[in-house]
Amino acid sequence: MSDPAVDPEEVRHVADLARVDLADDEIERFTEQFVDILDAFEALDDVPETEREADLSNVMRPDETRESLSQEEALQNASDTEEGQFKGPKVS
Amino acid sequence: MTEYNGYVTDETIEGADDGPLAEKTVAVKDNISTEGVRTTCGSAMLSDYVPPYDATVVERLKDAGATIPGKTNMDEFGMGTTTETSAFGAVENPAAAGRVPGGSSGGSAAVVAAGDADLALGSDTGGSIRCPAAFCGVVGIKPTYGLVSRYGLVAYANSLEQIGPIAPSVEGAAELLDVIAGPDEHDATTQEAPEADGSYAAAADGDVDGLSIGVPTELLDGADEEVVETFWDAMDDLEAQGASYHEVDLPSVEHAVEAYYVIAMSEASSNLARFDGVRYGQSGGYDGNWNESFANAREEGFGEEVKRRVLLGTYALSAGYHDKYYKKAQDARAWVKQDFDEALDDADVLASPTMPVPPMKRGESLDDPLTMYLADANTTPVNLANLPAISVPAGETDDGLPVGLQLVGPAFGEREIIRAGSALA
CATH class of the missing domain: 3.90.1300.10 (Amidase signature (AS) domain)
Known part of the structure; x- marks a missing residue:
């Protein structure tokens, strides 16, 4: 498999997907570092396909109401609230 | 303090x-x-x-x-x-x-x-x-x-x-x-x-007394010389107290650290998506639209290592790269598991x-x-x-x-x- 091409454009694109603003010098530094790190991850190409044993069972409980955080407690760490609700930035 | x-x-x-x-x-x-x-x-x-x-x-x-x-x-x-x-x-x-x-x-x-x-x-x-x-x-x-x-x-x-x-x-x-x-x-x-x-x-x-210890050779290769010497001194100590040891092969662990980082970064990119500054945490302010506000909160609130891992995790899970990184890392995880289970069939513990x-x-x-x-x-x-x-x-x-x-x-x-x-x- 060919080396993944990482350039500043790609880092900017991924940062955009992840909703993280980056300064230009951060983009430059990350681009260099990502080349090395992704190159190391290339070693995974040698890993054989391996069957995964799923040792899992479902955990169930009756669907009953129980005590939970009060509205006030749930809102106590929000930077802004309005009428008992979280207030966020504009959606559009 | x-x-x-x-x-x-x-x-x-x-x-x-x-x-x-x-x-x-x-x-x-x-x-x-x-x-x-x-x-x-x-x-x-x-x-x-x-x-x-x-x-x-x-x-x-x-x-x-x-x-x-x-x-x-x-x-x-x-x-x-x-x-x-x-x-x-x-x-x-x-x-x-x-x-x-x-x-x-x-x-x-x-x-x-x-x-x-x-x-x-x-x-x-x-x-x-x-x-x-x-x-x-x-x-x-x-x-x-x-x-x-x-x-x-x-x-x-x-x-x-x-x-x-x-x-x-x-x-x-x-x-x-x-x-x-x-x-x-x-x-x-x-x-x-x-x-x-x-x-x-x-x-x-x-x-x-009677304890059987397996020593994965892969985990000694490349280790610092003095660390390895100190390790063997401690193993000698355990042997003197009645334990025995034998070498074991765990070929899968050669890929473990890469698999770990792909999986951990991928999970981190999803887990840390909750930090948008609305319900808790550093607020991104109310100017501009929500994507700009979230990206601003996360730029100010996260340090460089966190940004690095969130970005690499996002990359590893993105269309076109998922099979190459995340899926292979899950294969490696299953392989590592098998290797350890087999080695622990013939040893009480691994050191x-x-x-x-x-x-x-x-x-x-x-x-x-x-x-x-x-x-x-x-x-x-x-x-x-x-x-x-x-x-x-x-x-x-x-x-x-x-x-x-x-x-x-x-x-x-x-x-x-x-x-x-x-x-x-």
Whole structure:
């Protein structure tokens, strides 16, 4: 498999997907570092396909109401609230 | 506060009057929720976050009578091997001047090593309990996945992490494990350990007569020479007490650290999406649209290592790369699991140096993330395999730097590794 091409454009694109603003010098530094790190991850190409044993069972409980955080407690760490609700930035 | 910066917050939380830990102070890593006491995860994002509820392990500490002297410093969100990525400053190693304390639970190991707390809780996603225990010359246990509740632990990589004890002795760590272990209805991944005789503390009897130890050669290759020498001296000590050892091959572990980072970063990119500054954390303000506001909050709130991992995780999960990175990493995880299970068919426990290197000099890892990641080569395979492991002091290098020995047991075989480890510390 060919080396993944990482350039500043790609880092900017991924940062955009992840909703993280980056300064230009951060983009430059990350681009260099990502080349090395992704190159190391290339070693995974040698890993054989391996069957995964799923040792899992479902955990169930009756669907009953129980005590939970009060509205006030749930809102106590929000930077802004309005009428008992979280207030966020504009959606559009 | 401590001169080595071990605590982010040193507010005392009192426990019940009576209980097995009534005379003990137990410091708690700052990614474990404490009701009414801020829990920062070592991040500017959460510098003012005050949880409205206790983590299950904190409830259990309080019920057991422990006094919590404070919340310990850590790599931001658990992302680091040196406790230098904290927004509250780096932690110094009380056991080795000028060196890092290891990470990410560096504050927890440091306060125990310095004697400022009797015991501490850390969390271990890829070695974050065992590495600082090794670097600070104390004992740390990463329990079997599912033994200890993660309810109230701020998630970094859920499928890999466990909360566990750090203590000056194996017996002390086991006593703390007795208090925090056991199923929790708030964490559906917990399970009842198979029935066994006696407490974990009772297993710290130092009896290794007849114990069979496997030594994975892959975990010694490339390790620092003095670390390897110290490791073999400790193995000789165990042999003199009646244990025997043989070499084992674990070819899969050659790929473990890469698989670990792909999986951990992928899970981190999803877990940390919740930090948008609306419900809690650093606000991005109200100018512009929500995407701009979130991206602004996350630029200001996250440090560089966290951004690096969130971006790489986003990349590994994105269309076109998912099969190449994430799927292959899951194959590697299954392979590592098989390898460990087979090796543990022919041995009671597996032994290796906890870290392939002695504690690094402060400051030297920050500009070279890949080198820092590769230092986790011996600890990350255990998280991929969901197994329990302990790090115990093995001795020191010629310069007096602590070296840890790691013992890995079968799933829910905490008693085996506690017993074996207690022959050394």
